Amino acid sequence: MDFELSDDQRMLKDSVERLISDRYGLEQRLRYQSEPCGWSKAIWNDFVELGLTMLPFSEEHGGLGLGGVETMIVGEAFGRGLVVEPYLCSIVLAGEAIAQGGGEGAGDLLGPIMGGEIIAALADRAEVVTEGSTLSGSATVVLGGDTAQLFVIPEGEGAWLLPADARGLAVRPYRLHGGGGAADLSLDSVPLEDAQRLADGAVARAIECGIGFLAAEATGAMQAALDGTVEYLKTREQFGKPIGSNQALQHKAAEMLVEVEQARSAAIYAAILSNEPDAAERARGMAAVKAVIGKTGRFVAQNAVQLHGGIGVSEEHIVSHYFRRLTAIGMLLGGTDMQLKRLAELGGFTGPEDHLAA
Amino acid sequence: MDLSFTAEEEAFRKEVRSFIRENLDPVTHRKVADGRIPSKDEIVAWQRTLNARGWATPSWPKDAGGPGFSAVERYIFLDELHQAPAPEPVSFNVSMIGPVLIQFGTDAQKDRFLTKTANNDIWWAQGFSEPNAGSDLAALRTSARREGDHFVVSGHKIWQGMAHHADWMFTLVRTDPSAPKKQMGISFLLIDLRLPGVTIRPIITADGRHEVNEVFLDEVKVPVDCLVGEENKGWDVTKFLLSNERTGIARIGMTKHLIRRIKRLAGDDQAVMRKAAAIEAELKILEITQLRILDAQRKMTGPDPRSSVLKLKGVELRQAASELLLEAAGGQALEERTDEDPLGPENEEWLGTIMPNYSILRAASIYGGSSEVQKTIVAKTLLGLN
Numbered sequence: 001m002d003f004e005l006s007d008d009q010r011m012l013k014d015s016v017e018r019l020i021s022d023r024y025g026l027e028q029r030l031r032y033q034s035e036p037c038g039w040s041k042a043i044w045n046d047f048v049e050l051g052l053t054m055l056p057f058s059e060e061h062g063g064l065g066l067g068g069v070e071t072m073i074v075g076e077a078f079g080r081g082l083v084v085e086p087y088l089c090s091i092v093l094a095g096e097a098i099a100q101g102g103g104e105g106a107g108d109l110l111g112p113i114m115g116g117e118i119i120a121a122l123a124d125r126a127e128v129v130t131e132g133s134t135l136s137g138s139a140t141v142v143l144g145g146d147t148a149q150l151f152v153i154p155e156g157e158g159a160w161l162l163p164a165d166a167r168g169l170a171v172r173p174y175r176l177h178g179g180g181g182a183a184d185l186s187l188d189s190v191p192l193e194d195a196q197r198l199a200d201g202a203v204a205r206a207i208e209c210g211i212g213f214l215a216a217e218a219t220g221a222m223q224a225a226l227d228g229t230v231e232y233l234k235t236r237e238q239f240g241k242p243i244g245s246n247q248a249l250q251h252k253a254a255e256m257l258v259e260v261e262q263a264r265s266a267a268i269y270a271a272i273l274s275n276e277p278d279a280a281e282r283a284r285g286m287a288a289v290k291a292v293i294g295k296t297g298r299f300v301a302q303n304a305v306q307l308h309g310g311i312g313v314s315e316e317h318i319v320s321h322y323f324r325r326l327t328a329i330g331m332l333l334g335g336t337d338m339q340l341k342r343l344a345e346l347g348g349f350t351g352p353e354d355h356l357a358a
Numbered sequence: 359m360d361l362s363f364t365a366e367e368e369a370f371r372k373e374v375r376s377f378i379r380e381n382l383d384p385v386t387h388r389k390v391a392d393g394r395i396p397s398k399d400e401i402v403a404w405q406r407t408l409n410a411r412g413w414a415t416p417s418w419p420k421d422a423g424g425p426g427f428s429a430v431e432r433y434i435f436l437d438e439l440h441q442a443p444a445p446e447p448v449s450f451n452v453s454m455i456g457p458v459l460i461q462f463g464t465d466a467q468k469d470r471f472l473t474k475t476a477n478n479d480i481w482w483a484q485g486f487s488e489p490n491a492g493s494d495l496a497a498l499r500t501s502a503r504r505e506g507d508h509f510v511v512s513g514h515k516i517w518q519g520m521a522h523h524a525d526w527m528f529t530l531v532r533t534d535p536s537a538p539k540k541q542m543g544i545s546f547l548l549i550d551l552r553l554p555g556v557t558i559r560p561i562i563t564a565d566g567r568h569e570v571n572e573v574f575l576d577e578v579k580v581p582v583d584c585l586v587g588e589e590n591k592g593w594d595v596t597k598f599l600l601s602n603e604r605t606g607i608a609r610i611g612m613t614k615h616l617i618r619r620i621k622r623l624a625g626d627d628q629a630v631m632r633k634a635a636a637i638e639a640e641l642k643i644l645e646i647t648q649l650r651i652l653d654a655q656r657k658m659t660g661p662d663p664r665s666s667v668l669k670l671k672g673v674e675l676r677q678a679a680s681e682l683l684l685e686a687a688g689g690q691a692l693e694e695r696t697d698e699d700p701l702g703p704e705n706e707e708w709l710g711t712i713m714p715n716y717s718i719l720r721a722a723s724i725y726g727g728s729s730e731v732q733k734t735i736v737a738k739t740l741l742g743l744n
Binding site for chain 1: 359360361362363364367375378379387391430441442443614615617618621622628631632634635636638639640641642643644646647649650652653654664667670671730732733734736737738740741742743744
């Protein structure tokens, strides 16, 4: 048992955090969001140059061969900065699905994704059927789908890789509350003759990676929201004293800290689970992680706003942005209720059997 | 980062589990599994069984007669007891007075008490709270005046858990009423409960049980060799006692046992199973928090305010599980039964303790530092809010 970062991991953490604190203030973020695609190509190139887009992929695919802990480090820093560039959708979700299910051609497919030239997106909420050698159906809220050139469309246990300009594929792009963009897809007899098929299980694995990344991102956002709230409690004065001297507010902040610690544990658990070979164990664990992230995120977001008072609901204050992003994170890749239903179906962690019988 | 236990630690877990399986009296096991309180004899017998194995005092170092467990072994040991479930070593003896005597006791006191404390030849009670000194413990008024080689003690203590089983009580008394701060005039005394002037009176709690007591002290003559630490420095001893031994404070294993019972009762009731999953998800993550804090604590010394995080969340989940167990049992759980009722058939859940235990578990967020006190500690020490 060991919860320390290695020297390399600490170096990665330092460099990502430095990049975010230098280049990702609230005003800078607003500027990036006002660019035509809704995010900054310059920042995206910084991520590429720092190697972040190569990070989770194996060396044989041309990546850095790093794992869950490194992804967590990136996610946490991105959460603090409220990063809007398409890292989750292109690298963590679609990239991971291709790496897991792309077979021998995976390295070639991943090259331009790691290079940042192509943005890929995974349609985790797709309802499609094959008819002969065509694919029809629809997908909603495809993260990053607004700027993606390549789509991973799950069908059955596997998935199809389709270019955004495939015949019969219509893309309706839009921006999301909390940052980033998405698209709804409709597929009308999209021909599959030239489409690559991703192997069974690849999408499920990618979604687990996505949950791990969201857990880290949420932890970063929650910690930042708590830090900002505590700072505000110490400096904002009413009735001639800092509002943080009021026990009602102190206790609320303490409750937030408890939930942030739980979120951090969830992110660490997800990072370590990514190496777990037992699929059932991973599925149970990730359901718990996502459920806890959803619950803690709501609690921390709502109370961060509450303790800030009126300024907390203004567009110009960062806490309102943390609030929206944390709300969105809770709903993405399966909301809390869905995760708990799944955890119950999987039997939870503790069976009814006598402990001593095991 | 790595969550896994070493091969030695895993082997130790198996060893503890087998030991419990082979040595815990089946009736005692059934009682704890049912949520009943075992008798004094049953608890003492189990303590002595553990002691014969060298495990009765998990937090004591080797040179004080303990097993010298690492922090991780201690955690594993308690987790296995909680999950089995088996009675914990008597906390007043093992977690409270034992470490205090090891740290502050004279050689004579150690010789006199430690071995008997480990074997439960002496059962200790805790004499801290008073009717007007709860969370504000230092407001205590029980007085002790020095007369020759005795302290003469008078006062009224309350909430003495299992004092009706006890032989001795470790007690906070005011020895200097004129001290400039109320924390400064307090001493830590060991009182033989058979001395003249001691009266123990039961308090029946909301679970219908007799677990706690009031202790009245009327001019009790306590020999001065029963003073622990220096006179008027009892608050230092108290702070040590209260911050010591927080391993397992989240009681995760006990909550897992409640989850097992919920699942046995719920059958295919999906609404209950969904609520159980909500508790289990948080409990699983709390286990990670527990391990993170354990990992940090073994690299530091002294109290860690993050123990408050474990207590807050641990109690929240244990209370939620006991509430869900009540829901899963339904109206039948309202029938009044007692711990003395005969044991039911082997495979039938005992409903008789569910409502009493739900009721009395409300005290878990009150004793050992109430949840409000814990939040104040978190706000002041971890967030710097004053």
